[in-house]
Amino acid sequence: MAEGASTSRGLRLMKEANAPLLVLRLIRSNPHANRQVMITYLCQLYGIETNYKVCTHQEVIVTRKSESFRDEFPYLNDPACPAELETLSSRKFAKYHLYVHLHKQLRDCTSLKECAHISRQLIDNYLENRQIWEELNYYKEHHALLGKHAVFREFARRKELLSLPVKELMLRKSKIENNIWRVKNEIKKKDKPHLDALRAERLVSYETELTEVNRLLG
Helix, strand or coil: CCCCCCHHHHHHHHHHCCCCHHHHHHHHHCCCCCHHHHHHHHHHHHCCCCCCCCCCCHHHHHHHHHHHHHHHCHHHHCCCCCHHHHHHHHHHHHHHHHHHHHHHHHHHCCCHHHHHHHHHHHHHHHHHHHHHHHHHHHHHHHCCCCCCCHHHHHHHHHHHHHCCCHHHHHHHHHHHHHHHHHHHHHHHHCCCHHHHHHHHHHHHHHHHHHHHHHHHHC
């Protein structure tokens, strides 16, 4: 592959080497962009030393995306833009930079287990980034909210919290703290790795809600 073999051939080699499904899913999501990942993975697997580097322009890509993003979704400049979409646009930038960072980590991983772990993060990151884009693009095309992303539930909870009296907020605070404790324990057990992403998402959701409750309680 370092000498020009096709990415499809590299993918076949990875299948023959019984690469983890997570790694294969990552490669299939964008074979050309993940060519370096395939080469690094196969070299590590077979103990081959290589100085091959794919010429990347990630910094330029980040800059271009930053410059063109509001041109792609001009309604983000409108004062009447829904707050949920403004929040999603900020998260999209954060997710993209994390995606670039994880790609660098994947090139430097030293074990198959580490490659699989980082691949899982990359896939989760890619899927959410895609979901954010669908929300933004839907509003651009239909001038209405799609409303499937978790951020809409966060805003709904925040609106609900604003209507609660202090006594109810105190009860809510106690319940959220118990939920956080329970989810953290589930994550620490490491007994169901396939649920790690879902648990991490729940934890972030609970912690976000707790922050809002504490803010309202002063």
